[in-house]
Amino acid sequence: MKDAINILGVRIDRLTLDQAEQKIWDFLNHDKLHMVFTPNSEMIMAAREDEELKWVLNEGDMNTADGIGVVYASRILGKPLRERVAGFDLAKRLLEQLPQKGYSLYLLGGAPGVAETAKQKLENQYPGIKIVGTQHGYFKKDEEEQVIRQINEVAPDILFVCLGMSKQEKWIYNNRDKLRAKVCMGIGGSLDVFAGKAKRAPGIYQKLGLEWFYRLIKEPKRYKRMLALPKFAWTVIVEGRNYTWDK
Numbered sequence: 001m002k003d004a005i006n007i008l009g010v011r012i013d014r015l016t017l018d019q020a021e022q023k024i025w026d027f028l029n030h031d032k033l034h035m036v037f038t039p040n041s042e043m044i045m046a047a048r049e050d051e052e053l054k055w056v057l058n059e060g061d062m063n064t065a066d067g068i069g070v071v072y073a074s075r076i077l078g079k080p081l082r083e084r085v086a087g088f089d090l091a092k093r094l095l096e097q098l099p100q101k102g103y104s105l106y107l108l109g110g111a112p113g114v115a116e117t118a119k120q121k122l123e124n125q126y127p128g129i130k131i132v133g134t135q136h137g138y139f140k141k142d143e144e145e146q147v148i149r150q151i152n153e154v155a156p157d158i159l160f161v162c163l164g165m166s167k168q169e170k171w172i173y174n175n176r177d178k179l180r181a182k183v184c185m186g187i188g189g190s191l192d193v194f195a196g197k198a199k200r201a202p203g204i205y206q207k208l209g210l211e212w213f214y215r216l217i218k219e220p221k222r223y224k225r226m227l228a229l230p231k232f233a234w235t236v237i238v239e240g241r242n243y244t245w246d247k
């Protein structure tokens, strides 16, 4: 059995940031596509009502705990995760090493222009990085084949997929047999941050596990989404132990 924890039906792997990073370098040694998902409490709550999303997440080759809520849930369940492994932090770890390791990267997602800006900024920040393509995330269904063809022409080692929660995980899963990439990671709004269009909370908020609070102050309209947090905690307390460990 994998060293994993089952949170309301979703498998979360018990890995530190260092271990998660290492796992990705290992994935890159194999000629097979690997799906990396980074569920947070919102995604886990969404998966309770969306069987397809739940299925897709559990098919992930690696699922890390993106939010502090997931870490708390693991404590409630008596199988504490050592730390939060946010998709953004994992992506940054990779970016730091990519120039030296030489693996190529493709950026998919965000509003038109965002991936392109992110590419420029990342190239400045990580000289020598090989970003072999970009594509915005608002293509239509009938443009999908073309998007996949463009990605496959350059066959990136790593594909960052930033189409928003649930959409990006399903997109990766549904296209896993078509895509020529070794690691596909769903990392939500990260491209907006790399492009300088959105900011992460200052380190102190992250350390205290209050990033959600910072985002709430910055974007009050997110409050409805945030109500999912206490609901998540309550659901884990009430139902969390009904789920078996071995998935």
Ligand code: UDP
Pocket (backbone or CB within 6 Å): 109, 110, 111, 136, 137, 138, 162, 163, 164, 165, 167, 187, 188, 189, 190, 191, 192
């Ligand atoms: N996004 C996209 N295509 C879509 C929907 C969203 O590329 O059809 C992008 C959006 O521009 C943003 C990112 O996905 O850069 C994350 O969006 P959001 O914050 O809504 O997602 P979540 O926080 O739920 O992951």
